[in-house]
Ligand SMILES: Nc1ncnc2c1ncn2[C@@H]1O[C@H](COP(=O)(O)OP(=O)(O)O)[C@@H](O)[C@H]1O
């Protein structure tokens with residue numbers, strides 16, 4: 001029996017249809033018109049205990065709606081959902097004890113009281129035994145660096161501090177499942193790293209099951225092994241991250257900052273026949289297949305011909321990966337994993 005099982009899970013919202021402006025508002029007041037928006041459309045998935053799943057898709061695809069059904073905040077319109085033996089919206093309290101939730105867009109901390117008081121409230125709410133609370137709090141404070149702002153109200157701390165505190169709060173009761181909805185949005189690299197490292201350690205040491213929505217490939221690479229992609233309420237891909245990357249993210253681009261514009265591109269092009277080379281003023285960019293060439297080989301071919309001041313390698317964006325899945329390029333690649341939905345696209 002999987003830890004999470006969704007079958008035909010569907011959520012419809014009734015959305016008001018209103019013309020713009022005052023006339024529209026008046027019309028709407030007298031004769032309301034609505035249309036159904038199917039945010040999540042008959043999705044099936046199961047997640048085994050200990051899995052770490054990235055749940056991806058463009059804005060409005062239905063990710064947050066799915067997470068809210070999983071947490072029991074929203075009631076599904078139809079279909080079935082069982083999480084660790086419970087139907088979340090029917091047993092909200094019981095479900096809440098087994099899960100931790102972090103919404104990047106909205107804090108779970110009480111706004112006006114010191115962060116530590118929010119933690120203490122969580123302790124009371126979840127009835128966390130005193131010793132376990134003390135140990136967890138001490139450990140999380142250390143790893144996430146919470147001490148410096150623990151006594152400030154949530155309203156007075158930075159976004160990065162808030163996310164670290166939210167993560168601590170979500171895990172104080174040692175939940176089996178952690179739902180993360182865009183947890184690193186707007187954070188700088190250092191904070192992202194500390195959050196990712198912490199989540200990874202929970203997965204490795206405690207076998208916590210993680211479902212993560214994000215737009216950041218770094219999050220996914222650090223945390224998730226499996227990728228589920230939803231578009232327009234429907235799951236269009238469900239599979240291994242490594243396979244997805246090998247299929248879609250073969251390309252890397254290395255950008256060189258030059259001291260002077262290159263005199264001639266000829267010798268560089270000749271040294272890198274399989275690459276796409278472009279220049280723009282003092283910038284030289286080389287797109288290459290990371291399975292055929294290493295960044296060092298590109299540098300070795302470029303450096304003798306130009307004076308390089310700096311360089312940087314662009315990793316592929318998750319958005320690009322997702323877009324390629326939409327475009328159905330899966331079926332064009334001979335070594336691609338075949339999925340039912342896309343194989344014929
Ligand atoms: N409470 C709501 N009422 C009406 N429509 C909603 C509500 N919540 C979400 N939606 C709509 O459902 C769709 C999916 O939203 P959401 O799950 O938030 O997407 P995502 O998290 O993937 O960006 C969107 O079209 C959104 O406008």
Ligand SMILES: [Mg+2]
Pocket residue numbers: 063064065181
């Ligand atoms: Mg969302």
